[in-house]
Amino acid sequence: MRTSSARAVRAGRRTVDVHRPDKVLFPEDGITKADLADYYRSVAPFMLPQLRGRPLMLERHPDGIDGPRFMQKDTPDHYPDWVHRVELPKEGGTVTHTVCDDTATLVHLADQACVTLHRWQSRAATPHRPDRMVFDLDPPEDDFEAVRRAAHRLGELLDAIRLPSALMTTGSKGLHVIVPLDGRGDFDDVRAFAHDVAETLAAAHPDELTTAPRKKARGDRLYLDVQRNGYAQTAVAPYSVRARPGAPVATPLRWDQLDDPATHARRWTVATVLEQARSTPWEGAATRPRALGPARRRLDALR
Numbered sequence: 001m002r003t004s005s006a007r008a009v010r011a012g013r014r015t016v017d018v019h020r021p022d023k024v025l026f027p028e029d030g031i032t033k034a035d036l037a038d039y040y041r042s043v044a045p046f047m048l049p050q051l052r053g054r055p056l057m058l059e060r061h062p063d064g065i066d067g068p069r070f071m072q073k074d075t076p077d078h079y080p081d082w083v084h085r086v087e088l089p090k091e092g093g094t095v096t097h098t099v100c101d102d103t104a105t106l107v108h109l110a111d112q113a114c115v116t117l118h119r120w121q122s123r124a125a126t127p128h129r130p131d132r133m134v135f136d137l138d139p140p141e142d143d144f145e146a147v148r149r150a151a152h153r154l155g156e157l158l159d160a161i162r163l164p165s166a167l168m169t170t171g172s173k174g175l176h177v178i179v180p181l182d183g184r185g186d187f188d189d190v191r192a193f194a195h196d197v198a199e200t201l202a203a204a205h206p207d208e209l210t211t212a213p214r215k216k217a218r219g220d221r222l223y224l225d226v227q228r229n230g231y232a233q234t235a236v237a238p239y240s241v242r243a244r245p246g247a248p249v250a251t252p253l254r255w256d257q258l259d260d261p262a263t264h265a266r267r268w269t270v271a272t273v274l275e276q277a278r279s280t281p282w283e284g285a286a287t288r289p290r291a292l293g294p295a296r297r298r299l300d301a302l303r
Helices: 033-051 103-111 144-160 187-204 273-278 292-302
Strands: 006-011 014-019 024-026 056-060 070-072 084-090 093-099 114-120 132-138 166-169 175-180 222-225 234-236
Touching: 006 033, 006 103, 014 033, 014 103, 024 033, 033 103, 033 114, 033 273, 056 093, 103 114, 132 144, 132 187, 132 234, 144 175, 144 187, 144 222, 144 292, 187 222, 187 292
Parallel strands: none
Antiparallel strands: 006 014, 056 070, 056 114, 084 093, 114 234, 132 175, 132 222, 166 175
């Protein structure tokens, strides 16, 4: 039953209630829960192809981004029956993950104050076979010039071993470099390969890059993080809003946009990202999956 504190939102074939629509989630910007739902409904044509069939971890901020944060894996029983779920194994049991396959689910998640969606690198149907490899370029400070240099170097190395790659701002400090895979390898194969790529790059630029997981060991070097390439590990989903002032968005971009002086990790926001999304920045290389076998041989020849 709808109440006066709920707003009905048409989302595809369904109508979804957004409760307490005037609840402010981003205090500095005045962005409400209704605004968040409207954003996710508008970006759905670009975001859903990146989400369909993938288990999610949901980052919820029911009291706004200045309040407590909840990282939700298990789907609550009160979610509507039409929300897609998948039960997957974990150590000692199972987890029933939410899978976002339609606009109505995006709007429902906004109603739950889910600000950010984090996706698996594999699909629910083949959970142990990743079809994405992710390199997270994480600078020690908010230094995007260091990120820019690292992205170029990583892109050149991936080109040398003939792996297509795509760029995405994280909406925080860095970039993700994403390689589409054919899904034949398992997570151990993919993480080992990503680790060797990162080690090769760090060895060539030891004063600027590191693969050290511990912050104390990194110093002022950029961290080449490959830890997201593991079973049940997640990375921020394209077009997800980040819980930061200004409501920045994790945004796909073209390689030729990397050197634009206006480009930085938080360049695009809920107010500006749609024009970028409509430019289809991931057409071409970002959609051509590859096997790792030939790339492994080329990488070993370089090391």
